[in-house]
Amino acid sequence: xxxxxxxxxxxxxxxxxxxxxxxxxxxxxxxxxxxxxxxxxxxxxxxxxxxxxxxxxxxxxxxxxxxxxxxxxxxxxxxxxxxxxxxxxxxxxxxxxxxxxxxxxxxxxxxxxxxxxxxxxxxxxxxxxxxxxxxxxxxxxxxxxxxxxxxxxxxxxxxxxxxxxxxxxxxxxxxxxxxxxxxxxxxxxxxxxxxxxxxxxxxxxxxxxxxxxxxxxxxxxxxxxxxxxxxxxxxxxxxxxxxxxx
Numbered sequence: 630x631x632x633x634x635x636x637x638x639x640x641x642x643x644x645x646x647x648x649x650x651x652x653x654x655x656x657x658x659x660x661x662x663x664x665x666x667x668x669x670x671x672x673x674x675x676x677x678x679x680x681x682x683x684x685x686x687x688x689x690x691x692x693x694x695x696x697x698x699x700x701x702x703x704x705x706x707x708x709x710x711x712x713x714x715x716x717x718x719x720x721x722x723x724x725x726x727x728x729x730x731x732x733x734x735x736x737x738x739x740x741x742x743x744x745x746x747x748x749x750x751x752x753x754x755x756x757x758x759x760x761x762x763x764x765x766x767x768x769x770x771x772x773x774x775x776x777x778x779x780x781x782x783x784x785x786x787x788x789x790x791x792x793x794x795x796x797x798x799x800x801x802x803x804x805x806x807x808x809x810x811x812x813x814x815x816x817x818x819x820x821x822x823x824x825x826x827x828x829x830x831x832x833x834x835x836x837x838x839x840x841x842x843x844x845x846x847x848x849x850x851x852x853x854x855x856x857x858x859x860x861x862x863x864x865x866x867x868x869x870x871x872x873x874x875x
Contacts, residue, residue, distance in 0.1 A: 639779040643772075646726035646737070648672060655728070662780035667719030667745035671698055672726055688712075690720055691805040691849075698722040704741055704756045706795050707787055709802050711744060711754070715851060719745035729772050738769040751782040758788045797857040804845035814843040815852075822853050822868045829864035847871070 640659030647654055647661070648670040654661075675685035675698040687696040688705055690712045697720050699705040704722075711717050724743035729736055744752040755770055762770075770786050777784040818840070821830060828844070847853040848862075854871035855862065 639775060642729060643776045643779070644728040646672065646728060647724065658776055658780060662782075665719075665745070666724040666743040666751065667721050669721045669724040669743065671721075671723035672739055673723055675700055675723075689806070691807075692717055693720055700741075701756070703758060703789060706790055706799070707754065707756045708742070709798055710790060710795075711742065712802070712805065713798060713849060713851075716747050717744055718747050727773055727776055729776070731768065731772070736769065736772065738773055740773055746783075751777075751780075753777050753782055753784050755784075755786045756788075757786060791858060793860060794858045797862050800862060801845050801849040801857075804842050805849050809842040809846035811839065811843045814840055815847060818844055818847060819852065819870070823870055825867050825869035827864065828855070828862065828866045828868045844868075 640662075641657045643658040644655055645658060645661050647664070647666070649664070651670075675687070684702055684705075685698065685700045686705065687698055688708050689695070690697045690708070692712050697708060699708050699722060708720070708722075711720055721743045722741060723739050726737045726739050740753045741756045742754040744754055746752055753773060755773065757766060757770075770784075774784040776782075844853070848855060848868070848871075851871045853868050855866050855868045860866075
């Protein structure tokens with residue numbers, strides 16, 4: 630069955646191939662759209678070939694509390710951004726194969742991420758730089774978007790993030806874990822930066838090796854805020870109250 634037509638027809642035109650309780654299953658989109666794919670195991674292994682262009686690995690997500698896989702630096706960077714986004718409560722990589730017929734032959738595509746949002750909605754994310762999208766990729770992204778629209782999921786194809794933002798968020802991600810949370814120091818810093826103040830004052834507010842991890846942890850979680858897009862973080866960066874609670 631072709632993957633075009635009204636939404637009710639697409640529920641049977643698309644099929645999802647996924648792993649559930651250690652078993653491989655393949656069912657129509659209409660049968661499985663309400664599954665918790667943010668907990669799905671990857672449908673394919675993450676491999677890194679010596680001398681190859683890809684770079685696979687595992688990233689520990691503070692949101693998930695576990696490792697999430699990626700297949701390239703670009704996917705890893707997007708994973709870091711998703712991990713910091715307060716509206717995201719669940720992330721799974723390579724959650725399923727989407728199968729459909731394009732009118733000529735059977736096709737399949739494994740999206741990069743399935744994301745669960747705080748309001749309960751699902752989001753499917755594909756990561757590909759704009760200058761690396763070939764016709765087959767574009768067709769797969771289009772089909773995936775149609776499938777998502779049929780069941781009320783969001784679909785997003787994202788490329789390279791803004792470099793300064795990514796540099797800063799990548800740095801802050803080093804301090805995402807709970808071991809960098811020191812309630813006593815955090816309280817002092819939240820009070821210090823209740824009014825916008827340069828980060829240097831935080832550096833000088835106590836022992837550097839104790840204070841800085843907490844400062845960066847608060848910036849990662851959005852309890853403190855700074856302009857992360859204009860220039861790299863430094864002692865002259867203006868820091869203020871964030872209030873972006875998870």
